[in-house]
Amino acid sequence: MCFVGTIKAMKSHWKNWLILFLILTAAAGWKAWLMIAEVVPFNSDEAIVALMARHILQGERPIFFYGQAYMGSLDAWLVAAGFALFGQNIWVIRLVQTILYIGTIITTFLVLKDWFGEKAGLIGAALLAIPPVNMTLYTTASLGGYGEALLLGNIILWLGWRIRNYLVKQEIPSAKKLAALFILFGLVAGLGIWANALTGIYILPVGLFLAVVMIQYRGWKFCAAGLGWILLGSAVGASPWIVFAVNHDLGLLIQEMFGSAVAVESSGYFSRVIQHLVNFVVLGVPAAIGMRPPWEVQWLALPLIPFVLVIWTGVMITAIRNIRKNTEARSVFSLIWGCLGLFVAGFLFTSFGVDPSGRYFLPAFFFLVLIAAYVFQEWVNRFRWGWIPLAVILVFQIWGNIQCANVNPPGLTTQFYEPARVDHREMDNLIAFLKTEQEMRGYTNYWVSYPLAFQSQEELIFIPRLPYHPDFRYTERDDRYEPYEQLVNEADHVAYITTRNPALEDYLREKFLEMGLSWKERKIGEYLVFHQLSRSVRPDSIGLGQTTGH
Secondary structure (H helix, E strand, O other), X not given: OHHHHHHHHHHHHHHHHHHXXXXXXXXXXHHHHHHHHOOOOOOHHHHHHHHHHHHHHOOOOOOEOOOOOOEEOHHHHHHHHHHHHHOOOHHHHHHHHHHHHHHHHHHHHHHHHHHHOHHHHHHHHHHHHOOOHHHHHHOOOOOOOHHHHHHHHHHHHHHHHHHHHHHXXXXXXXXXHHHHHHHHHHHHHHHHHHHEHHHHHHHHHHHHHHHHHHHHHHOHHHHHHHHHHHHHHHHHHOHHHHHHHHHOOHHHHHHHHOOHHHOOOOOOHHHHHHHHHHHHHHHHHHHHHOOOOOOOOOOOOXXXXXXXXXXXXXHHHHHHHHHOOOHHHHHHHHHHHHHHHHHHHHHHHOHHHHOOOOHHHHHHHHHHHHHHHHHHHHHHHHOHHHHHHHHHHHHHHHHHHXXXXXXXXXXXXXXXXXXXXXXXXXXXXXXXXXXXXXXXXXXXXXXXXXXXXXXXXXXXXXXXXXXXXXXXXXXXXXXXXXXXXXXXXXXXXXXXXXXXXXXXXXXXXHHHHHOOOOOEEEEEOOEEEEEOOOXXXXXXXXXXXXXXXX
8 A cells, every 4th residue: 555655645746746847848839929029128227237247257246237226237148158159149038037037936845846746846837937927028128137137036044044944944954065065045136136136025024933943952052053154155245346335336236226216206314114015016016916007007917807806815815814823834924024024114115116017026926826825725625616716826826827818019118207218119120321421429318229239239329318208308328338438528529319308309309400410311211310410419519418407
């Protein structure tokens, strides 16, 4: 009987791994279709990652995302490896993101398998295979470290739980092996802090959880030693961050980590927190679970939304009820609630709460998946209809993805601000025109500058000194790469490229006439090119490209 039971267990185990393989195949196939159909636009933030990767291959060693010090250059280094293998193409960037996301699904399975069993792991993986549009978007297009944050966060959860099990179950391995686990945990945590500060919502709760477990089961001295090993690993993983802090400004790094890059609010602190709460509930959560795309307020899979809300409410109520009865589940959920709570606090009480565009809500859906996998597994085990809620959620997510993919432009876009939502499908024609006219240098806005530079192999350098806001607001942060400025300043003549900004176009014509210039205009898709200027004119001489705006 024991032998028969072992055979059955092995068959079940291999069946589950086969199901996981099919889930991963579906996830990779969906990503491949998105790339082939070109429904995810190539925007400027992604172009900066691509340019950084190219520059890495040319010998540069950037530590942070150009112009921002809360996202490290890990993503660019991975893309650089992809470029070295497959060439400098946009699809390679998406391939890197797909590999990272497949890794996230696999590690989600491993985390849930350790927590609740293989069936829960498969349910979690299935929920992530074709996730809500928000998750699909930000794990396909690269914005500089969000894919890495999800994967590293999973590894932090998995390692933390493994260490916890050794301590709680008194299955202490050799001192060297345990020290290696602590160091590895610290290494991943440090790497996460450098790659994207978003990993902090995993690191702090898991670190505190481990400290409590170490004190409870092994005492203060063991805890101090364990934390020492973790700090050692963290110093290695975060070494690029530390080097930058020593050589530049630690205060700047701390400010960036808490949202100084998006700190544009002028109201009182209490009013800001209230607005962040509104953003969280009204805009963020609906985008996280797939009720709307992150770039606009439009209902997705509308007939299913009432059922989806009921299901998610039932999931949360069931989870809260069950953890009261299950000691092991309480330990798991203390981690989940800790991470989720820190995420909510970070959004409400820092400047990041001004931006409910969607990318900051990636961990929110992931934590919901962890909870849902536990609850759905129980429903499936207890009720004949237990698969129905899971099926509804899966159909809802697939429906929302297809609905958005079928409307292109904008496709699945990272641009929630309409003036920045430039249709780049005419980019090749723009490049050909500029080369024909020998207009190799000039000025444009942020959303054109870097895709144009990357896709022209940096032959065409147009720095972002023009505003894209209709009211001419401008920030120097748009200008991310200083060497480009020198190339444009040294040019004998320049051109101007505008997009979706009639007021700016009229302003340029007015100023050019006042200065007695002659010029030509050429409309290419959404691009308007002012070229063959009779003499060079710099934006600052006509009141543009200044932080104070116009």
